Amino acid sequence: MVRMPESRPYHHGDLRSALLAGAERTLREKGAGALSLRELAREAGVSHAAPGRHFKDKQALLNALALAGYDRLGQALDGADDATLPLEQRLTALARSYLAFAIDNAELLELMYARKHEPDASEQMAAAVDRTVGSLERVIADAQERGEIIAGDPQHLTLLTGATLQGIASFAAGGMLAPEAALDGIEELVHLLLHGLKPR
Amino acid sequence: MVRMPESRPYHHGDLRSALLAGAERTLREKGAGALSLRELAREAGVSHAAPGRHFKDKQALLNALALAGYDRLGQALDGADDATLPLEQRLTALARSYLAFAIDNAELLELMYARKHEPDASEQMAAAVDRTVGSLERVIADAQERGEIIAGDPQHLTLLTGATLQGIASFAAGGMLAPEAALDGIEELVHLLLHGLKPR
């Protein structure tokens, strides 16, 4: 047996991107626990230590993955926000967009919320969170100015709304709630949030 | 050097409990990722394969840990529920109890919600979830009968309430919200849930 020339070049070309892409696929298919740097290296056709050049350690890769996730989520939310819609519809659209993302990126979202980031990565992470939360806070603040929502610290109200969404997403991710049920229930959910549980 | 008799008996006595206890401590101190069967065995003063007699694999131990968590959560909630209180206070007490548990058992709660349970363990898990959710659903259903809460499928309303709580817990666990802030905000939160965001 003679070893073939293996025309593969010494340099991969864009190993960093390939690793991130592979990691996302694995994340989606097998969950975060199944992520292995060595496996990713094998998939990319590269030695087991090569990833080390691009990511100091496993956590660094996970951080990069989370940041990319925030970008995609931010785009989805920005795309779904239509300031010309009436409040309830506007909120519903935003909520649907968030839930849809949460449902098809359950494992990724978990990474995004994971509290294991190093101090430096945390800064970028915090900024990303702020950008994301901002989408929602804007809607709330707008509605307050128009008198469509009660007065009060907009951050508190945003917290309530965001928490509810995150909770639903968490239930859906945990299998306690079917994804379709979660999506179908959005209108009622937003309605309840706006009108409260008490009879009027 | 002569090996001492090592008066330790061949049998540990209650290895299973010792492992669970150690696992909980590690979970609390270093997080779920740092859990190692071998490390637990060392702490218990036992060989590295001994845990295998009590837990088929690592996941089995995690499942047991989660079930124990549901028991403790259930006790906390049952203890906090006082049916004689007015609705808003009753809900507030329950919410505070849940949040307190979530905050000081963040990692455990994550395990409890993890969707990695095998089909058989899932049954017990589902039952445990039902028992837990039941505490809340009871309150909602009671209030509905008294006309203090709008009509509608009580499960939907429970879902909304539970999701909001879980969302807040999730934010607190993720460091996006200070634990004290979360606990302090409970009254306002429950009030908002009951009365809605729209002005009356």
Add this chain to the structure above:
DNA sequence: CCAACAATGCTGTCAATGACTACAATGATG
């Protein structure tokens, strides 16, 4: 044109881990 030099990849190695097997001690049961 080529001599540093920085990036990027490779091979080799280590300790830790989860899982498995075969074997030994213990203690309960008939």
Add this chain to the structure above:
DNA sequence: CATCATTGTAGTCATTGACAGCATTGTTGG
């Protein structure tokens, strides 16, 4: 007290993350 299931032990294997040292490539200044 003989038998046998339970519970531990010792040894082993493949996988993994991390690291060190070397090789290849491409770039940049002389």
